[in-house]
Amino acid sequence: MKYTCTILFVLISSTIIFAQQTVTISNDVLKDKIKGGWAGQTIGVTFGGPYEFRYNGTFIQDYQPLHWSASYVKNNMLNNAGLYDDLYMDLTFVDVFEKYGLNAPVDSFANAFANAGYMLWHANQAARYNILNGIKAPQSGYWMNNPHADDIDYQIESDYAGLMSPAMPNTASEISDKIGHIMNYGDGWYGGVFIGAMYSLSFTSSDIPYIVKTALKTIPEQSTFYQCIKDVIQWHEQYPDDWHRTWYELQNKWSNDMGCAEGVFAPFDIDAKINSAYVVTGLLYGNGDFTKTLDIATRCGQDADCNPSSAGGVLGTILGYNKIPDLWKQSLKDAEDINFKYTTISLNKVYDIGYKHAVQNILAHGGKQQGDNVIIVAQQPTPVKLEQSFPDMYPADKIALNTAIVETTFTFTGTGFIVSGAAQKKSDNKPDTIIEAELYVDGKKVETTRLPTAFTTRRYELFWHYGLTNAKHTVTMKVLNPNPDYSLWASHYIYYTDKPLSVKQTLITF
Incomplete structure (x- = not known):
């Protein structure tokens, strides 16, 4: 050729x-x-x-x-x-x-x-x-x-x-x-x-x-x-x-x-x-x-x-x-x-x-x-602009919640968090709906969000918030339109710090 x-x-x-x-x-x-x-x-x-x-x-x-x-x-x-x-x-x-x-x-x-x-x-x-x-x-x-x-x-x-x-x-x-x-x-x-x-x-x-x-x-x-x-x-x-x-x-x-x-x-x-x-x-x-x-x-x-x-x-x-x-x-x-x-x-x-x-x-x-x-x-390649996601963010721990959110609170010490879970209907016979919820961090409302139960329009993660000061924080998640046929299920959260944990810090004793 x-x-x-x-x-x-x-x-x-x-x-x-x-x-x-x-x-x-x-x-x-x-x-x-x-x-x-x-x-x-x-x-x-x-x-x-x-x-x-x-x-x-x-x-x-x-x-x-x-x-x-x-x-x-x-x-x-x-x-x-x-x-x-x-x-x-x-x-x-x-x-x-x-x-x-x-x-x-x-x-x-x-x-x-x-x-x-x-x-x-x-x-x-x-x-x-x-x-x-x-x-x-x-x-x-x-x-x-x-x-x-x-x-x-x-x-x-x-x-x-x-x-x-x-x-x-x-x-x-x-x-x-x-x-x-x-x-x-x-x-x-x-x-x-x-x-x-x-x-x-x-x-x-x-x-x-x-x-x-x-x-x-x-x-x-x-x-x-x-x-x-x-x-x-x-x-x-x-x-x-x-x-x-x-x-x-x-x-x-x-x-x-x-x-x-x-x-x-x-x-x-x-x-x-x-x-x-x-x-x-x-x-x-x-x-x-x-x-x-x-x-x-x-x-x-x-x-x-x-x-x-x-x-x-x-x-x-x-x-x-x-x-x-x-x-x-x-x-x-x-x-x-x-x-x-x-x-x-x-x-x-x-x-x-x-x-x-x-x-x-x-x-x-x-x-x-x-x-x-x-x-x-023909073109000689040139670099695109510099971008870097999640700067100075290091996962610190993963904590189980395993709860249906009505008004759920947790605390952590770090710079950010992400909560995993799903908006669910309790029976396949029920139509899809949207669960409305609020997120508060340290007593201040961060967002009001709509969480569809439909798979194609779902929010992949329930809540997250980054860029906080490295300190103790309180997170509250609140459902605004509770319905016994639907639930906002939170499986766990991960929180972040601004520096990698040391060996001593990663050793958790009971």
Whole structure:
């Protein structure tokens, strides 16, 4: 596969003031790579699906077989549609671009996914709740408003940004700046920026270490996301034949989750940076082999469907659809005309739409079509702005509540807290309702909130409040419209301090 690169120099008074590199790709190659990207992520999420969050804090041993069948994609699309949240979230944004153009406003993307019929979790669901209750993007993804800001959500749905920005990683970042901040901030947003950049660079390079290192240039060096991925690159260079050693190093240094209440003091880790590190581990140690790449990305565990989906999508773009091994591609034959649930888009449709959007984006950024080729004004990646969620916040303890809130009070000494639980109806025969509640901190009302019992519109966490002085605080939660048929169940709370606890402090005696 050949690309033509041209560097144009502009001279004023014999002085070069800028250099512009163009890349020429045939229309057929562009179509094949876009098709490979969408196919690769579909294959990857299907392959990893059975292992999603079943191996937390451990990897899948090499002797354990991972299964595959030519019927897996079709069967899952028809009978396990929720597996494809990676895809139908992507396609929600693709559909907005298709309806309203490349300059569609952020609210059109936010409202499309907030009002969609699919179930959501973590940062996506927290953002959906925010949008439906008047907190617009980008505040809907900001860590003070979204305790899941660092979670993997935008990372798994950012593929479209890179696939519509061939050789234009900064353009992919601009798209992600608008859409990724709907649901994420900081490391959670960086996951999507980084994945998008890898896709973008995969149109003009097949050198995987180069793609990984160059894509990382879109991330600020001061961020923990950058530092984590840089570690993976260094460990791969240090242990080039042992991905297990890199996995152990990641577990030792980067397996702590600060924001997501389900991952604090638990093996579960949906944090974007470590799951992105598993994507990179699969790509680097897979060394261009599609099967090996999916195998390693899956065996790393945690979000074991999304990680091979991202790795498979990037590698599928590098290889192009035609070079994805038939072992994997045959599973798509009977599925490519099936619309993903909650959408009107199938794989065959998005292959064509994706190509159209890529050409539109190329032309919008100085490129052109010339005969059977597209000429792209290639971009050297530049870092996006620095963001860091949950600064100087360290989990101190997790305390069980296990109570239905009527008026419930607890005290803690620290700088913030988060309360987990759910608004519930006591019988499935009852209609969904909204429980209204108030939160007080140290006697002052912090918020009055609406807590739906409906799963798709629920508030993912009941209450949280950060940024307090490091002192003793009293928290009161009060239900305003009690009803014997419904309850506001609080399972536990986690509180934070402004410094890591010492060994002596973490030793609790009775």
